[in-house]
Each structure stands twice: as C-alpha cells, then as structure tokens.
Amino acid sequence: MPQILVEELSKTYRIAERDPGAMGAVKGLFHRRWRTVEALSGVSFQMDQGELVGLIGPNGAGKSTTIKILSGILEPTSGRCEVDGLTPWRERIRHVARIGVVFGQRTQLWWDLPVIEGFDLLRDIYRVPPDRYAATRDELVALMRLEKLLNQPVRQLSLGQRMRCEIAAALLHEPQLIFLDEPTIGLDAPSKLAVREFVGRLNRERGVTVILTTHDMHDIEALAERVIVIGGGRILADGSFAALRAGVLAERRLFVDFAGNAPEIDLPEVRVVARDGRQTELAFDPRRITAPDLIARIVAAHPVDDIHVEEPLIEEVIARFYDLHGAGES
Amino acid sequence: MTLDAALRPYLSVFSGRFQLMLQYRAAAVAGFITQCWFGVIRILIFAAFYAGGAAHAPMSLANAVTYTWLGQAFLAFLPWNPDPDVADMVRSGAVAYERLRPVDTYAWWYARALGWSLARVAPRAVLMVAFASVLLPLIGLGKWGLPPPPSLDAGGLFALSAVGMVLLSAAITLMLNTVVVATMTDKGAGPLAAALVNTLSGMVLPLAFFPDWLRPWLRAQPIAGLVDIPFSIYFGGLAGWSAAGAIALQFGWVVILALVGRVWLGRSMRRLQVQGG
Amino acid sequence: MNGLSLYGRYIAASIRGQMAYPAGLAIQTVASFMITVVEFIGVWALFHRFGQIAGWRLGEVALFYGLASVIFAIADAVTRGFDVFGSVFVKTGGFDRLLLRPRSPALQLAGYELRLTRIGRFSQGAIVFAIGAAMTHFVFTPFAAGVLLFAIAGGVALFAGLFILQATLAFWTVESLEAVNILTYGGEAAAEYPLNVYARWFRDFLIWGVPIGCVTYLPMLAAMGRADPLGAPSWLTPLAPLAGFAFLGASLFIWGFGVRRYASAGG
Numbered sequence: 096m097p098q099i100l101v102e103e104l105s106k107t108y109r110i111a112e113r114d115p116g117a118m119g120a121v122k123g124l125f126h127r128r129w130r131t132v133e134a135l136s137g138v139s140f141q142m143d144q145g146e147l148v149g150l151i152g153p154n155g156a157g158k159s160t161t162i163k164i165l166s167g168i169l170e171p172t173s174g175r176c177e178v179d180g181l182t183p184w185r186e187r188i189r190h191v192a193r194i195g196v197v198f199g200q201r202t203q204l205w206w207d208l209p210v211i212e213g214f215d216l217l218r219d220i221y222r223v224p225p226d227r228y229a230a231t232r233d234e235l236v237a238l239m240r241l242e243k244l245l246n247q248p249v250r251q252l253s254l255g256q257r258m259r260c261e262i263a264a265a266l267l268h269e270p271q272l273i274f275l276d277e278p279t280i281g282l283d284a285p286s287k288l289a290v291r292e293f294v295g296r297l298n299r300e301r302g303v304t305v306i307l308t309t310h311d312m313h314d315i316e317a318l319a320e321r322v323i324v325i326g327g328g329r330i331l332a333d334g335s336f337a338a339l340r341a342g343v344l345a346e347r348r349l350f351v352d353f354a355g356n357a358p359e360i361d362l363p364e365v366r367v368v369a370r371d372g373r374q375t376e377l378a379f380d381p382r383r384i385t386a387p388d389l390i391a392r393i394v395a396a397h398p399v400d401d402i403h404v405e406e407p408l409i410e411e412v413i414a415r416f417y418d419l420h421g422a423g424e425s
Numbered sequence: 426m427t428l429d430a431a432l433r434p435y436l437s438v439f440s441g442r443f444q445l446m447l448q449y450r451a452a453a454v455a456g457f458i459t460q461c462w463f464g465v466i467r468i469l470i471f472a473a474f475y476a477g478g479a480a481h482a483p484m485s486l487a488n489a490v491t492y493t494w495l496g497q498a499f500l501a502f503l504p505w506n507p508d509p510d511v512a513d514m515v516r517s518g519a520v521a522y523e524r525l526r527p528v529d530t531y532a533w534w535y536a537r538a539l540g541w542s543l544a545r546v547a548p549r550a551v552l553m554v555a556f557a558s559v560l561l562p563l564i565g566l567g568k569w570g571l572p573p574p575p576s577l578d579a580g581g582l583f584a585l586s587a588v589g590m591v592l593l594s595a596a597i598t599l600m601l602n603t604v605v606v607a608t609m610t611d612k613g614a615g616p617l618a619a620a621l622v623n624t625l626s627g628m629v630l631p632l633a634f635f636p637d638w639l640r641p642w643l644r645a646q647p648i649a650g651l652v653d654i655p656f657s658i659y660f661g662g663l664a665g666w667s668a669a670g671a672i673a674l675q676f677g678w679v680v681i682l683a684l685v686g687r688v689w690l691g692r693s694m695r696r697l698q699v700q701g702g
Numbered sequence: 703m704n705g706l707s708l709y710g711r712y713i714a715a716s717i718r719g720q721m722a723y724p725a726g727l728a729i730q731t732v733a734s735f736m737i738t739v740v741e742f743i744g745v746w747a748l749f750h751r752f753g754q755i756a757g758w759r760l761g762e763v764a765l766f767y768g769l770a771s772v773i774f775a776i777a778d779a780v781t782r783g784f785d786v787f788g789s790v791f792v793k794t795g796g797f798d799r800l801l802l803r804p805r806s807p808a809l810q811l812a813g814y815e816l817r818l819t820r821i822g823r824f825s826q827g828a829i830v831f832a833i834g835a836a837m838t839h840f841v842f843t844p845f846a847a848g849v850l851l852f853a854i855a856g857g858v859a860l861f862a863g864l865f866i867l868q869a870t871l872a873f874w875t876v877e878s879l880e881a882v883n884i885l886t887y888g889g890e891a892a893a894e895y896p897l898n899v900y901a902r903w904f905r906d907f908l909i910w911g912v913p914i915g916c917v918t919y920l921p922m923l924a925a926m927g928r929a930d931p932l933g934a935p936s937w938l939t940p941l942a943p944l945a946g947f948a949f950l951g952a953s954l955f956i957w958g959f960g961v962r963r964y965a966s967a968g969g
Contacts, residue, residue: 166525168525170695215437220527462888470748483751630748
C-alpha cells in the first residue's frame with residue numbers, strides 16, 4: 096500500500112490580464128480579461144513510506160503546485176490524491192497534523208518570538224505530549240546545533256540559522272512524511288552540507304518519507320535515488336537519476352594532464368572537448384569504449400602525469416533534459 | 426481528545442500573543458498620552474456645549490466626562506483593523522500556508538485576536554484609570570476625572586458587559602480578517618470599518634446624544650455593545666433589567682457574528698484552496 | 703532628471719500601482735469619504751441638541767472643520783512614505799536602499815506613495831466646507847480666497863513637517879512614535895472647532911507651541927472677516943500660515959540631522 100497516491104492530477108488557474116501602462120490600468124477598472132493556465136495536467140505517481148524523492152523541473156513547471164496540493168492547501172481541478180489514506184485538502188486538519196513542511200523562502204516560526212518559544216507554540220499546535228516533545232526537541236537541537244540560537248528572535252537569525260531552525264521546527268511532532276521546498280536556497284556551503292547530511296540520515300535511520308524540491312542539483316545527487324521531473328505541468332521522467340542521465344547524456348569525461356604538451360588525440364570513439372597547454376578534456380561514450388580501455392590506450396601512447404574521469408555536470412544533464420522535452424522555463 | 430488537549434493550540438496562541446504585545450511598553454505609553462489628549466479635547470468640547478445650556482442634554486456633564494474617560498481607557502478594544510498578521514499574510518500571498526497548521530482557522534484567529542486586544546488594552550487602561558481616577562482628583566480636578574461605578578450592582582453588571590465587549594471586539598476583528606482574505610488585498614474595509622465602528626459604537630459620541638428617534642435603532646445594532654452599552658451600565662445610565670437586557674443583546678450579537686464570520690471565513694479559505702492563494 | 707519630475711514619476715508609478723486593484727481602491731476611496739461623513743454626523747448631532755458652542759453655530763464650525771479636513775487630507779496623502787518610515791524602512795533596513803540611490807531620501811520618501819484614497823477625506827472636507835459656506839452665506843472675496851489658499855499651503859506644510867518629525871523619531875526608536883499622533887491626528891481633531899471653545903492653556907499651546915491654530919483658526923477668521931474673539935490683531939491673522947512653513951523648515955533640518963546620524967552609525 097503506497098503512502099502517497101497521485102492519479103491524473105490536474106490544476107487549471109484563471110489569471111486576470113491587464114494591458115500595461117496608465118490606459119491599461121484604467122481599462123482594467125472596467126473590463127477584465129482572463130487567461131487560463133494549466134499548472135498541472137494528468138500528473139500521476141506513487142510513493143512508499145521511506146522513499147526520498149527529488150522533485151525537479153524548470154521554474155513555473157508545477158513543482159510548487161504539486162507540493163501545495165499534496166500538503167492540502169490547494170485543491171486540484173481534477174484527479175485523485177491520497178496520503179496515508181487521507182485526501183489532503185478535504186481532511187485538512189488530520190492530514191497536516193501528520194506532515195512536516197519546510198518552505199525555503201518563508202518561515203513557519205514567528206518573527207518576533209525567540210526560537211524556543213516558537214517551538215513551544217508548535218508543540219501546543221500539534222498537541223505533542225510534553226515528555227515526547229522534550230526528548231524530540233532536545234535531540235533536534237543537538238543534531239542541528241541550535242543551542243545558541245534558541246533564545247534569539249527569528250528575525251535576528253541569518254538565513255542558514257533560520258533554515259536549521261525551520262527544519263527542526265518541522266520535525267518536532269515527528270511526522271512520517273516531510274516536504275522540503277528549496278531547503279538549501281541561499282545557504283552557505285557548510286550549511287548546505289549540514290542540511291543534506293541531516294535529511295539523508297533522517298530518511299535512512301528513521302524511515303521518514305522525504306519529498307525534496309530543489310534547483311540545486313547537488314542536493315539531488317547527494318540524496319535522491321529517485322527523481323521526478325516535472326515540466327509544463329506534466330511528468331517528464333520518474334526514476335533513478337542514473338537512468339535519467341543515461342537517457343540524456345550518455346557520455347562521460349576524461350581529464351588528462353600530460354607530462355609534456357598535450358598531443359593530438361585522434362580516436363574515433365572520442366571527442367576532444369578542450370585542450371589547453373598540458374591538459375585535455377575528452378568526451379567518450381562508455382557504451383562504445385569503456386573507461387579502462389580508453390585510459391590504457393592513452394597512457395600507452397603518451398606520458399601522463401594525472402588522469403581522472405567525471406560525469407558531465409548535473410546541471411548540464413538537466414538542462415539538456417529540459418531542452419529535449421521542450422520544457423524550458425515557462 | 427480531552428477538552429484540555431483540544432484547546433491547547435488556542436490557549437497557547439492566546440497567551441503567546443498576549444505576552445508579545447505586553448512587550449510593547451513604549452507603544453502603550455505613547456498610546457496613553459495620545460488618548461489623554463483626545464480625551465481632553467472631547468471633554469473641553471462637551472464643557473463648551475454644556476456651558477451654552479444643558480436643557481436638552483440626555484446625561485449630566487459629569488456622566489459625559491465619565492463616558493469619555495472610559496472610552497479612552499478601552500479604546501484599543503475597538504476593532505478598526507484586521508489582525509496585522511493576517512494582513513501581512515494576504516499581502517505576501519501566504520494566507521494559504523496558514524492551513525498547514527492542524528487547527529481550526531477561525532478559532533485560531535479568534536484566540537489570537539483576543540490575546541492581541543487584551544494585551545493592547547491592559548496597560549493603557551491601567552494608565553488611564555491611574556490618570557483619570559487617581560491623579561486628577563489628587564490635583565483637585567476630581568470633577569473632571571473618572572469616578573467609580575455608583576453601586577456594586579452597576580460594577581458587577583459592568584464587568585459582565587465588559588466581557589461581552591471583549592468577545593464582540595474579537596468577533597468583529599475576525600469579520601475584518603475575513604474581508605481581507607475574501608478580497609485578497611491587505612487594505613480590505615479598514616477605514617470604512619473604523620468609521621462605522623467609531624460612530625455606531627458610541628465612541629465618537631455617546632449614542633444617547635443622537636436624535637431621540639434614532640436611539641432604539643442605535644441601541645439595538647451589534648456595535649453598540651462595544652462601547653455604549655458597557656459604559657452606560659457603568660455610570661448607571663442603563664440599570665437593573667434594562668441593563669440585563671442590553672447585556673443579553675450584546676452576547677446575542679457575539680454569537681451571531683461569530684457564526685456568520687465562521688461560515689464566511691470557511692468559504693473564503695475554501696476559495697483560496699481552489700484558486701491557489 | 704530633476705527632483706520635481708522625478709517626484710512626478712514616483713507619484714505616477716504609485717497611482718498606477720494602486721489602480722491595479724480597482725476593487726480595493728474604489729472601496730477605500732468610498733470608505734475614506736464615508737469615514738469623515740460618519741464622523742461629522744457626531745458633530746451635527748451635538749449641534750442638533752445644543753444649538754451652539756461658544757457663540758458659533760453649526761455652519762460656522764463647518765467652515766473650520768472643512769478647512770482642517772482638507773489640509774490634513776492633502777498632507778496625509780503626500781507623506782505616506784514618512785508615515786510608514788519606521789516599520790517599512792528603518793526596521794527592515796530598507797532605508798539603506800534609499801541612501802544608495804543618488805537622490806535625497808526625503809524626496810524618495812515623499813514620492814513613496816500618493817494615497818489616492820485620501821481623496822475621500824479631501825472631498826468630504828471640501829463638501830463640509832461648502833455646506834458651511836452655504837449656511838453662513840460666506841462671501842468669497844479675492845482676499846478670502848487668497849487667505850484660504852495660503853492657509854491650506856501653510857497647513858499642509860505644517861502637517862507635513864509633523865509627519866516628517868514623527869518619521870525622524872524612528873531613527874532613534876525604530877517604530878515611529880505614536881505619541882506624535884497627538885499633534886497630527888490630535889491637532890487636526892482640535893482644529894475642527896474654532897479654538898476659542900477650548901480652555902486657555904490649550905489654545906495657547908495650539909498657537910505658540912505647535913502652530914496649528916495659525917494655519918486654521920486665525921486665517922479662517924481673516925477670511926470670514928471676523929475679529930478674533932480672543933484679541934489677535936487683524937493684520938496678523940491672514941499672515942499666520944507663515945508659521946507652517948517655518949515649522950516645515952525646522953522639521954527638515956532635524957530630519958537631515960537624523961539621516962546623517964543614521965548613516966554614520968551604520969544603520
């Protein structure tokens with residue numbers, strides 16, 4: 096029995112349109128034009144308890160819409176959606192009591208309240224038994240290193256600090272499903288690593304289902320075995336990232352530091368991407384020639400100081416994927 | 426779920442809000458000073474009117490002065506604006522996220538409004554009473570001050586009516602919140618609501634001063650319960666059974682406004698759920 | 703682009719922005735109008751009951767009331783930036799952005815928003831004035847018209863100066879001090895009635911302390927061709943609005959001081 100069941104989910108918006116400028120403003124007072132936008136169209140997928148899924152797609156593709164529907168604050172135009180047997184927007188209070196949500200750009204804590212008071216208020220909102228709350232809270236504070244932040248009002252925290260508090264806040268009531276919407280946006284490198292590490296452990300050790308929306312592909316690489324790509328309101332891919340990559344950009348890269356000046360490489364299975372002084376970057380299709388084979392051939396023919404293999408940049412893969420599916424930013 | 430557990434979120438947000446607002450001491454003092462000024466203007470104007478001949482006055486100058494000071498003390502209960510947090514949410518497009526909390530949105534906002542209004546009134550009321558009931562008599566201006574209620578009955582009935590005032594204020598604030606949500610602008614009906622509330626409650630002018638043929642209507646409408654009813658009970662203008670009847674009317678309006686507000690908010694939130702907020 | 707045309711551009715942008723929400727704007731303008739209608743009903747009711755106050759009848763009081771309303775409406779409409787200065791600019795650090803632009807911050811704040819909704823209050827003030835003029839058979843001589851316009855200009859300057867002062871306090875207390883509302887909203891409320899109805903100490907404060915009486919009461923007397931029941935000389939009464947301009951000058955000076963201190967303290 097899957098934890099999340101989404102079937103043919105669709106969402107259409109009507110947006111008022113107005114001509115620009117002053118005349119447009121005046122006309123807008125008397126006559127409104129409407130434009131329909133299909134934010135989601137026939138989206139279907141399932142998730143089991145304990146999965147960690149990355150939800151990616153260009154801006155405006157429908158990721159936020161999907162998250163909002165799954166969390167219960169938005170009603171779809173048609174389709175079916177069940178989380179733990181509940182329909183999110185219909186059984187709202189019961190549903191939201193069981194999930195945790197982190198939105199990267201906004202906080203659910205209260206600006207003027209010290210963090211710890213915000214936590215206590217959440218304890219009461221979610222009706223967490225006090226002893227369980229104390230244990231969970233202490234554990235989260237230790238894990239996210241929040242001790243020094245607890246007595247500061249949220250508005251005084253830096254973005255990284257706020258995000259750590261935000262994640263802790265979302266977990267105080269021990270939900271078994273959490274939504275992370277752009278959790279690492281704007282964070283510095285150490286904070287990003289901390290968040291990734293924490294989320295990964297949460298999923299592995301506690302079996303918490305995680306749905307992660309992000310533009311940062313390194314988040315995906317670090318955490319998500321399964322990736323759902325949404326573009327133009329439709330699902331473009333649903334599977335492992337490796338499969339996605341293989342389908343889009345099969346080639347890998349070989350970086351060679353030659354002992355002397357980089358020689359000409361003229362092999363049929365290989366494309367020279369760049370050559371500069373002693374360094375050469377080669378692209379090759381591992382289905383036609385394996386990495387060990389290629390390395391052996393180059394090293395046999397020329398003296399080499401260093402050599403390493405890389406996958407193409409994830410961003411390249413994704414950008415290519417969007418391109419292929421005509422799913423660029425809408 | 427036990428009653429205690431069911432109420433936990435609401436009690437918590439009430440006390441949280443209350444404590445938070447109490448921190449704004451500077452604002453309370455500033456508000457107190459402002460209100461003293463407005464009280465003085467009103468009283469001077471009353472005095473000038475009465476000096477020209479009080480034959481047709483519906484209450485004594487002393488009672489008018491009492492009413493004015495009470496009005497200033499409890500001014501912060503007047504529901505002029507929607508809850509600023511709600512206005513903020515609408516402005517930033519985040520109202521829908523309020524639905525991520527596992528609470529009944531109306532009750533949640535109601536508890537918050539109660540905390541907000543009580544915390545704003547408490548310090549100002551204390552200061553105003555200290556000023557008008559204690560300080561003014563001390564410097565020999567007792568005639569222009571705020572006397573205590575004339576009898577224990579009046580005091581008790583006033584306390585009851587004051588509870589009605591608080592509950593009514595929160596119910597109207599929730600209506601204002603709903604207007605903001607329903608129109609999706611953070612401006613809502615603000616200024617108009619404030620004007621109607623000011624006048625119909627009796628804050629601008631005690632309802633008794635309005636032409637006699639208007640009085641039954643003015644006394645019956647819901648907003649009279651915010652100012653005119655409790656204060657008239659205080660100085661004995663409404664006493665005994667008519668006071669009791671007025672209190673019943675106050676509470677009756679609270680129930681009606683709460684029910685209507687709840688349904689309306691539910692509808693507006695539902696529409697947001699569909700539209701996307 | 704010189705300051706005035708830049709101001710014009712700001713205002714035009716503000717107006718366009720407000721027109722994007724036609725329903726809200728319409729409601730607010732009507733509401734603004736209704737507010738002051740509704741408040742004037744209280745005044746009317748008192749006259750209905752008492753007949754006169756300190757020798758003035760309703761029509762005459764309506765003139766004072768209308769003038770004060772009009773002045774306040776204009777000043778309020780053009781100083782929105784200062785009104786929200788504390789909460790929008792100082793608390794959030796938005797003032798830094800203003801300082802980063804090669805323009806006077808006062809000008810930018812002045813252009814922050816031209817509150818169209820204040821048209822409601824303005825028109826109500828104008829209508830009440832018109833009613834008062836009709837009731838008292840007011841004679842619009844060129845002198846009277848000139849004095850009134852001068853009074854309005856000086857009054858707007860005075861109230862703008864008060865709003866600017868209020869905003870300047872935000873440099874020190876972050877939230878604009880609500881206490882200054884005594885002088886702005888409170889001043890307008892006091893000016894709605896001719897000053898001689900009040901006790902002496904009150905009047906003196908409103909003429910010599912914060913010269914609200916100089917931009918409302920005194921010039922109105924001059925326009926009505928009346929002598930001051932309290933004895934101010936009749937050459938003084940039409941010139942009194944100068945005090946408003948002087949006040950604005952002083953306010954801008956203090957404002958400049960506040961800006962320099964903010965910039966040097968790092969905000």
